[in-house]
Each structure stands twice: as C-alpha cells, then as structure tokens.
Amino acid sequence: MKKIYLTALLLIGLIVSGNAQSYWAINWDISTGLGDTGNFVEGINFRGVSIDGRGFVNENLSIGGFFSWNTLYDKKSDMEPFEFGGDDYKGNISGTQSNYLNVFPVLITGHYFFDTGSDTRPYFGIGLGTVYTEQRTDFGMLSFYDDSWGFGAQPEFGVYLPLGLSGGGLNLALRYLYGSSAGDLDSLSMLTFAIGFGFMN
Amino acid sequence: MKKVILKVIMVFTLTTMIYSCYPGGNNDIEDLDTATTVYKPADFSPAPKSAMMVWNVAQLRSEDHDDIPYHGEIDDEILNTTLDNLVDLYGAENVYIFSLTETPIPEPNNSQVTIITPNDFLPDFDAGIIASIVLRQKTDVGWVWPPYPWWGCYYCWYTPVPYIVDYEVGSVLVSLMDHRKNGTDLEPSWLAVTRGIPSGSTSFDGDRTASGINQAFEQSPYLN
Numbered sequence: 001m002k003k004i005y006l007t008a009l010l011l012i013g014l015i016v017s018g019n020a021q022s023y024w025a026i027n028w029d030i031s032t033g034l035g036d037t038g039n040f041v042e043g044i045n046f047r048g049v050s051i052d053g054r055g056f057v058n059e060n061l062s063i064g065g066f067f068s069w070n071t072l073y074d075k076k077s078d079m080e081p082f083e084f085g086g087d088d089y090k091g092n093i094s095g096t097q098s099n100y101l102n103v104f105p106v107l108i109t110g111h112y113f114f115d116t117g118s119d120t121r122p123y124f125g126i127g128l129g130t131v132y133t134e135q136r137t138d139f140g141m142l143s144f145y146d147d148s149w150g151f152g153a154q155p156e157f158g159v160y161l162p163l164g165l166s167g168g169g170l171n172l173a174l175r176y177l178y179g180s181s182a183g184d185l186d187s188l189s190m191l192t193f194a195i196g197f198g199f200m201n
Numbered sequence: 202m203k204k205v206i207l208k209v210i211m212v213f214t215l216t217t218m219i220y221s222c223y224p225g226g227n228n229d230i231e232d233l234d235t236a237t238t239v240y241k242p243a244d245f246s247p248a249p250k251s252a253m254m255v256w257n258v259a260q261l262r263s264e265d266h267d268d269i270p271y272h273g274e275i276d277d278e279i280l281n282t283t284l285d286n287l288v289d290l291y292g293a294e295n296v297y298i299f300s301l302t303e304t305p306i307p308e309p310n311n312s313q314v315t316i317i318t319p320n321d322f323l324p325d326f327d328a329g330i331i332a333s334i335v336l337r338q339k340t341d342v343g344w345v346w347p348p349y350p351w352w353g354c355y356y357c358w359y360t361p362v363p364y365i366v367d368y369e370v371g372s373v374l375v376s377l378m379d380h381r382k383n384g385t386d387l388e389p390s391w392l393a394v395t396r397g398i399p400s401g402s403t404s405f406d407g408d409r410t411a412s413g414i415n416q417a418f419e420q421s422p423y424l425n
C-alpha cells in the first residue's frame with residue numbers, strides 16, 4: 001500500500017514538475033459498484049480519496065497522474081443459505097456476509113480543458129494504467145481474501161470552479177473506472193462522484 | 202495565502218484518508234453467527250412424522266477443566282425454541298418430551314405436548330432429538346456421550362458429531378436421530394450447529410441461539 005502511494009505521488013510529481021502551468025485536485029470520492037462489482041458491494045460508499053496532478057502542455061491540454069483509494073463495503077444478512085455436501089450427505093449454512101473491496105487505481109491521465117471565457121474550466125479526459133484490487137468476504141468467523149493487479153481505464157468529466165483563493169477552487173468530477181479481470185478476481189466496474197479542492201497555477 | 206491553502210489541503214487530505222481507512226468495525230457480534238445444518242437425504246424419504254426430545258441440554262465439557270463457566274443459563278431458550286419448531290413440524294400431538302427425572306417435571310412453554318418420565322410407557326415415535334452446548338475451549342475430538350435414555354442406558358453410544366471435528370466454544374448442537382432404525386445407524390440423520398462468539402450477556406446470547414435454531418429448522422424443509 002505504501003509503495004503504491006509513493007509511486008503514484010512520484011509519478012504525478014515527475015509529470016507535473018516540468019510544466020509551467022499545473023492543476024492539482026484532492027477529492028473526496030463517493031463511489032458505487034456497477035455490474036458484478038455492484039452485486040458484490042451494493043449501494044453508495046462514502047470512503048474514498050483521490051489525488052490528481054496535471055501539467056498543461058498547452059492552454060487546453062494536460063497530461064498527469066492519478067491515484068485514488070476507494071473502499072466499498074456491503075453487509076448482506078438476507079442471503080439464501082449456501083448449499084454443500086456430496087452423495088451421502090448434504091448441508092446448508094446461513095449467516096451474515098460482509099463484503100469489502102479496496103480499489104487503488106494508479107493512472108496516467110490526459111485531459112482537455114474547455115475555454116469558457118472565465119476562470120471556470122470544464123474538462124474531460126481519460127486515465128490509463130493499473131488497478132490494484134483487494135477483495136475480502138467475511139462469513140461467520142471465516143474470511144476469504146484475494147487481490148490482483150489489472151489493467152485500468154477511467155474516462156472522466158468534471159469542472160474546476162475558482163473560489164477566488166489565489167488559484168484555489170472547487171473540483172467536481174464524475175468518473176467511470178474499469179479494471180480488467182485478473183487473478184481470481186472478476187473485472188471491476190465503478191462509478192465515482194468526486195468533490196474536492198482544485199488548485200490551478 | 203498560499204500557506205493557508207496548503208494547510209487546508211493537508212487537513213482535507215488527512216481527514217479524507219483517515220476516513221477512507223479499511224472498514225473493519227462495522228460488524229456487530231451477531232453478524233458472526235452462523236447456522237449450519239447437515240443431513241442424510243436417504244433418511245428423510247419418508248420424513249419422520251413424530252419426535253421425542255430429551256428435556257436436557259447436554260454440556261460438552263473437556264477433562265482439562267478449561268471450559269467456559271455455564272450453569273444452564275440459556276437452556277430454556279434452547280429447549281423451548283427446539284420444541285416450538287418440532288411442534289410446527291409434526292403437531293403437538295406427535296411431539297413428546299422425555300424428562301430425565303420423575304420430579305421435577307419439565308415446564309415447557311408449550312403445555313400441549315406430552316411429557317414422558319422414566320417410569321412411563323414409551324410411545325412410538327420416529328425421531329429422537331437432543332440438544333448440546335459446547336463448553337470446551339478446544340473441541341477437536343468429536344466423541345461425546347449424551348444420554349439417550351429410551352435405549353435403556355445412558356452414555357451407551359457416541360455423540361452426533363462425526364462430521365465436524367472443531368466447534369467453537371458456545372456452539373449449540375441439535376441432533377435428530379432416526380429412531381425407526383432401532384439403533385442400527387448410530388449417526389444422526391440431521392445435525393444443526395449454531396455458531397457464534399459468546400457476548401457475556403445471557404439474554405442476548407439466548408436470543409441469538411434461539412434465532413440460530415429457528416434458522417436451522419427454516420433451512421431444513423425436508424424434516425417434514
């Protein structure tokens with residue numbers, strides 16, 4: 001985990017440091033799983049943070065790095081009992097199942113910022129890279145754990161709203177994250193609304 | 202001004218990252234409870250039509266005196282919940298309680314069932330039921346000797362625990378023996394195990410155990 005975090009920061013720093021104009025955003029991420037991911041962890045999850053650094057190559061185009069940590073959690077207490085057994089005997093087990101998903105995408109990003117004639121800058125972009133996923137299921141006093149590194153892609157659109165704080169403002173974004181199936185884990189599909197602090201200089 | 206902004210950023214980052222930490226404390230102790238049932242399909246075709254349950258919870262202790270202290274605090278919940286489910290399955294007229302003593306006579310919540318004492322004539326019944334509670338700190342040897350009085354001896358054969366060799370302390374077992382086999386098959390036809398961590402609250406643990414027993418019967422429609 002520490003390695004992922006440091007690598008992401010280093011990546012973002014390297015990309016952004018050589019550019020005169022840059023944009024940073026630190027966000028609170030609110031996420032929900034879609035498809036199989038949504039079946040595993042239903043509902044909206046409020047545990048997430050993302051760091052986004054972008055350096056401008058011209059007035060409208062930026063490249064950068066992105067890192068986030070999102071935790072999705074779901075408790076399922078009304079599931080059908082699991083069946084097990086063989087020819088001579090059969091059985092069922094029931095209980096509460098707690099599912100956890102920790103998602104760490106580390107992406108290289110490209111964004112296009114629109115000119116609006118003001119300091120407000122809507123943008124859209126995409127990030128490509130890798131997604132580290134930890135998946136855990138607790139059932140009774142048993143715990144099942146798996147993790148994997150997969151390919152990640154994340155289209156995004158958002159807006160930077162200046163608040164008159166010397167380049168500081170509000171960053172709002174909507175992202176869709178796809179992580180490829182890897183190891184024993186299925187593919188990842190996740191929608192995130194991000195709200196945070198954006199800093200343009 | 203920039204220093205202020207940076208401080209705001211740092212506080213915001215730290216706050217959100219702390220909030221993002223792995224959620225491990227969201228589970229209540231009852232979320233760890235499970236109800237497991239194991240059965241032999243061949244023994245339920247046809248299913249029993251009547252049952253006799255021993256009005257006693259066998260205490261599965263170890264010989265190293267390392268058991269948790271227990272003085273029958275949740276026996277009533279275990280016995281009455283099991284009885285209620287048997288009555289739902291077979292009807293009060295087909296369920297019997299076997300009292301281990303002539304006096305005192307058991308006082309179940311359901312007063313419609315017939316109580317049999319050691320000196321009474323045994324009625325015909327299909328299934329024998331006994332409940333047990335695990336008090337051992339470590340239970341990796343499965344032989345226990347619950348009393349099955351109607352076979353004419355106590356401790357005359359071994360426990361209904363051949364399938365699972367490791368029970369958590371506090372687990373409650375309810376086993377059903379097919380009495381129609383006249384002792385030719387010494388394994389239980391149905392075994393229910395409710396597992397969980399004792400909370401220290403007798404009433405709470407009793408409620409959780411009753412809930413586990415109810416769930417065990419609910420997920421076993423083949424019993425009838």
